[in-house]
Amino acid sequence: MDSFVLTQSSGARAELLELGATLVSLHVPVGDGLRQVVLGCDTVADYERQAAAMGAVVGRCANRTGHGLLAIDGITYELEINHGDHHLHGGERGFGRRVWQGHVRDDPRGPSVRFTRTSPDGEGGYPGALKVSVDYTLGHDACLWLEYRAVCDAPTAVNLTNHAYFNLGGEDLLDCKDHVITVQADRFLETDVEQIPTGGLLSVDGTPLDLRRTQRLGDGLVSTDSLITDVSGFDHGLVFSEGRVREQEVARVVAPDGRLAMYVRTDQPSLQLYTGNFLAGTPARGGGEYGAYAGFALE
Structure with missing residues (x-):
C-alpha cells in the first residue's frame, strides 16, 4: 500500500494514502511556520479500525440511505445495512475502506496524484460496475483541488465526497467551537x-x-x-x-x-x-484519542 506527498514551494504539504484515497495530513503556511489543519491517525492500522471515515473518500453514496432501499428505474435494490436500520457511506466496506491505486500525474496547477478503483456490480448492494477516480492537486497558496469522476456500465447511484476533518487552529486546539x-x-x-x-x-x-x-x-x-x-x-x-x-x-x-x-x-x-459530534474515542496522532467536536467536515 503506497502513500504520496505533495509539496509546494511555500512549504504547503499534503500527505495521501491509498487506503480510502485518504487525505492523511495537510500542512499550510501560517506566518513563518506551517500548521497542521487536518485530523489524522498515526498508522494504517489506526485508519483501518477507526469508524469516523477520517480523511477518506466515501461512496458509492455518502451519507444515509433509508433502510438501504435504493429505487432506480422501477427496480428497488437492497443495499447493505451497516448503520442501525440504514445504509451509510457505501456500507461496511465502502470506498473509504478499500485500497485504491494511486499514481503521480502531471497538472499545470501543481503536484497531483490520481487514485482509481473499480467497484464491481453488486458491491454494497449497488447495481452495475463503477469506475471511479479522484485527483488531489496542491496548487499555489495552499489551494487543494479535489476532482471526482465516475463511469458506470448500468444505471446506478453515486455520490462521492471526501470526509476530512479540519481544525484550522492546529494540533494543539482541542475542538472547533471557536472557528x-x-x-x-x-x-x-x-x-x-x-x-x-x-x-x-x-x-x-x-x-x-x-x-x-x-x-x-x-x-x-x-x-x-x-x-x-x-x-x-x-x-x-x-x-x-x-x-x-x-x-x-x-x-x-x-x-x-x-x-x-x-x-x-x-x-x-x-x-x-x-x-464531529461523535468523534470521541477516534485514534489521534501521538497515540491519543480525539474528543467530540475536535474538527469539522465540509462534505
Whole structure:
C-alpha cells in the first residue's frame, strides 16, 4: 500500500494514502511556520479500525440511505445495512475502506496524484460496475483541488465526497467551537428523526442552520433548537442559494486566532456540515484519542 506527498514551494504539504484515497495530513503556511489543519491517525492500522471515515473518500453514496432501499428505474435494490436500520457511506466496506491505486500525474496547477478503483456490480448492494477516480492537486497558496469522476456500465447511484476533518487552529486546539463560519446556503435538507432525507427542502430562515451571516460554530452548538439537539450538533445538508455562479465561494471558515482562513468552492449544489459530534474515542496522532467536536467536515 503506497502513500504520496505533495509539496509546494511555500512549504504547503499534503500527505495521501491509498487506503480510502485518504487525505492523511495537510500542512499550510501560517506566518513563518506551517500548521497542521487536518485530523489524522498515526498508522494504517489506526485508519483501518477507526469508524469516523477520517480523511477518506466515501461512496458509492455518502451519507444515509433509508433502510438501504435504493429505487432506480422501477427496480428497488437492497443495499447493505451497516448503520442501525440504514445504509451509510457505501456500507461496511465502502470506498473509504478499500485500497485504491494511486499514481503521480502531471497538472499545470501543481503536484497531483490520481487514485482509481473499480467497484464491481453488486458491491454494497449497488447495481452495475463503477469506475471511479479522484485527483488531489496542491496548487499555489495552499489551494487543494479535489476532482471526482465516475463511469458506470448500468444505471446506478453515486455520490462521492471526501470526509476530512479540519481544525484550522492546529494540533494543539482541542475542538472547533471557536472557528467562525459562513455558508451561502438558503435551504437545508429535511430529514426524519433518524436523519433519513424526506425529499423536502426547508428554508434556513430563523433556524440555527442560517449561516449566511458569520457566526462561531460554538454558538450554534449550544442552540436548544431540536435541529441541533437531536443530532448533538451540526450534521446537516445545506443547499446553496439559487442563482449562484458555478464554482464561486460557497463557504468560509476562519481559525480562532484569525491567522488562517479556509475558502470552499464547488460545482455541486450542497454540502454536509458535520462538527464531529461523535468523534470521541477516534485514534489521534501521538497515540491519543480525539474528543467530540475536535474538527469539522465540509462534505
